Amino acid sequence: VQVTHAPPQLVSGCEWDKLSEGIWNKFMIHQQTEITYRKKILLWKCLSDFIQSSFPRYGLFLVGSTMSGFGSDASDVDMCLLVRHTEVAQRSEAVIHLKYVLKHLRRCKHLTRPELIQAKVPILKFRDTSFSLDVDLNCNNSVGIRNTHLLHCYSQMDWRVRPLVLIVKLWAHKHDINNAQHMTISSYSLVLMVIHFLQCGVAPPVLPCLHEMYQGKFTPHSDVLMIDMHEDLQPFNSDNNQALGELLHDFLRYYVEFDFSQYAISVRLASRVPIEECSALACRNYPYQRKYLCIEEPFDLTNTARSVYNHGVFERVKAVFRTSYNNLKETRNIESIFHLDKND
Ligand code: ATP
Ligand code: MG
Incomplete structure (x- = not known):
């Protein structure tokens, strides 16, 4: 950090x-504090384990300002869901994977306001209430x-x-x-x-x-x-x-x-x-x-x-x-x- x-x-x-x-x-x-960084890492670890328990082919990466060093303490958490063996996914394919994850995440009570934005780069947005963090999750955007x-x-x-x-x-x-x-x-x-x-x-x-x-x-x-x-x-x-x-x-x-x-x-x-x-x-x-x-x-x-x-x-x-x-x-x-x- x-x-x-x-x-x-x-x-x-x-x-x-x-x-x-x-x-x-x-x-x-305003810089991202060590406490916030650690919360983000914990959240990532929980999500990563939770997703992988049902989808072993999925890997979760932390990207964006959490990792780049350019985060403010109010910045969201950006994550990338990487589906093995399909590095360059089609947009429609990304939507399908994110919908699987969305369905799965609905079981977690502390994740609220889930929303799938079907833009050019589809994004699953939600809020984690236990750490008060907003998450943006994309799929296979390895360039990120x-x-x-x-x-x-x-x-x-x-x-x-x-x-x-x-x-x-x-x-x-x-x-x-x-x-x-x-x-x-x-x-x-x-x-x-x-x-x-x-x-x-x-x-x-x-x-x-x-x-x-x-x-x-x-x-x-x-x-x-x-x-x-x-x-x-x-x-x-x-x-x-x-x-x-x-x-x-x-x-x-x-x-x-x-x-x-x-x-x-x-x-x-x-x-x-x-x-x-x-x-x-x-x-x-x-x-x-x-x-x-x-x-x-x-x-x-x-x-x-x-x-x-x-x-x-x-x-x-x-x-x-x-x-x-x-x-x-x-x-x-x-x-x-x-x-x-x-x-x-
Ligand atoms: P903030 O602290 O405001 O959340 P950020 O540094 O996380 O800012 P975002 O604009 O939220 O920046 O983007 C998050 C990450 O998504 C970037 O670090 C980059 O990896 C990826 N990204 C965003 N826009 C693009 C783009 N147009 N092309 C490729 N990657 C992008
Ligand atoms: Mg960000």
């Missing part, structure tokens, strides 16, 4: 200013296991990554621009936006390109059963000494100035890619993937931001970035990006 206790000024040579301190304090308050591992590795590269990601998630949540079901940006896409910025929106970079650094490690076809979710990679010794506050300011500026009509965001290549070239990756073969915001999924090369398909909503998202950037530039106070003036 990644819980940070050490004040960062003691572990780095970075300048420590009021804004950075504000970000750090919010991070300390791979990308959670990748995110976990990025979270360890530099101590500034986790506070920066968490503050961006809290901020986006506050302004209701962090909800794929409301056509805005999913948490996963936000994390990729922060990593991309730290790879190529600052000089020198804070983050390396792990796909390039560890060739053959982060591939779409490796055996997911061999992935070590707790893997400890060497931290990246960045020459960039920017403080947290300055990085947040630059993050907002980077995306205020970003030309979304021309470029896609790629963490896999640690660069922005002209949409036409990215089309070779995702958009040409799947034109429906080309939306207002293109963020390349590092393994299956789809667009993780395809939920942002409404022009008005996209304009609102951009306005939140713009106003927040202007406020932060002017005040250098973290609260100024959480309480935007309604007229802005």
Whole structure:
């Protein structure tokens, strides 16, 4: 479990200013605690044993922010049901497996509000009342296991990554621009936006390109059963000494100035890619993937931001970035990006 206790000024040579301190304090308050992490592990273990007692072919994986290091204490629990021998399942097949599990889980009194969302990636949602945890369970979405591992590795590269990601998630949540079901940006896409910025929106970079650094490690076809979710990679010794506050300011500026009509965001290549070239990756073969915001999924090369398909909503998202950037530039106070003036 990644819980940070050490004040960062003691572990780095970075300048420590009021804004950075504000970000750090919010991070300390909202990061996933060890207690919550342990509850999630316990729940996973119970569910895993319960499901396997009836379906020995099913394996249960913990994915998402519980494991990546980017969770807040209020984050849900994401799990992936892996059905052996059918790694690339059809959507309809996934629904069938999730319905079996749903029927089985109805026998547990402490699991309430079960609901099967039959979206492009079907999800079984429910709440565990004994631990007060919300669960999202998908089926055979093995890409989620791979990308959670990748995110976990990025979270360890530099101590500034986790506070920066968490503050961006809290901020986006506050302004209701962090909800794929409301056509805005999913948490996963936000994390990729922060990593991309730290790879190529600052000089020198804070983050390396792990796909390039560890060739053959982060591939779409490796055996997911061999992935070590707790893997400890060497931290990246960045020459960039920017403080947290300055990085947040630059993050907002980077995306205020970003030309979304021309470029896609790629963490896999640690660069922005002209949409036409990215089309070779995702958009040409799947034109429906080309939306207002293109963020390349590092393994299956789809667009993780395809939920942002409404022009008005996209304009609102951009306005939140713009106003927040202007406020932060002017005040250098973290609260100024959480309480935007309604007229802005
Ligand atoms: P939160 O802390 O807000 O719950 P999160 O980091 O768990 O955020 P989610 O958006 O809930 O992020 O996604 C959970 C996991 O699902 C991600 O870590 C990723 O593994 C997987 N995932 C989500 N969206 C996609 C996508 N478009 N393509 C592939 N995997 C995805
Ligand atoms: Mg989640």
